[in-house]
Amino acid sequence: MPSNRPSSPPGAIPTTKPDDGQGAVVAERKAQRTRPPRMYQVVMLNDDFTPMEFVVMVLQEYFRLDLEAATQIMLKIHHEGRAVCGVFSKDIAATKVELVLAAARRSGHPLQCIMEAA
Numbered sequence: 001m002p003s004n005r006p007s008s009p010p011g012a013i014p015t016t017k018p019d020d021g022q023g024a025v026v027a028e029r030k031a032q033r034t035r036p037p038r039m040y041q042v043v044m045l046n047d048d049f050t051p052m053e054f055v056v057m058v059l060q061e062y063f064r065l066d067l068e069a070a071t072q073i074m075l076k077i078h079h080e081g082r083a084v085c086g087v088f089s090k091d092i093a094a095t096k097v098e099l100v101l102a103a104a105r106r107s108g109h110p111l112q113c114i115m116e117a118a
Helices: 052-063 067-080 090-106
Strands: 039-045 082-089 112-117
Touching: 039 052, 039 067, 039 090, 052 067, 052 082, 052 090, 067 082, 082 090, 090 112
Parallel strands: none
Antiparallel strands: 039 082, 039 112
């Protein structure tokens, strides 16, 4: 006698009825690999108007550098036209750029600061 149920296509997974809680179901968990966040470098650009002392102060205040490190980075900015002030995640780098630009504008300096993918 022919069955009225439609036949499943070849290769299909057969379905089973629930067993009223008598069996156990084991779910396998795959280990997911998360990538570390992409890093961005904060770069300060040279100009001929911003005082060197102001640049050192900004580096100390916003990048937590000591006087010697801040002076070295300021001199690199002065001689090479740009220098990396630090490498951070995207949100932190963007915040640092905004803080530096706001401090420069408040003090009337044209200091420029940008972020680039590291």
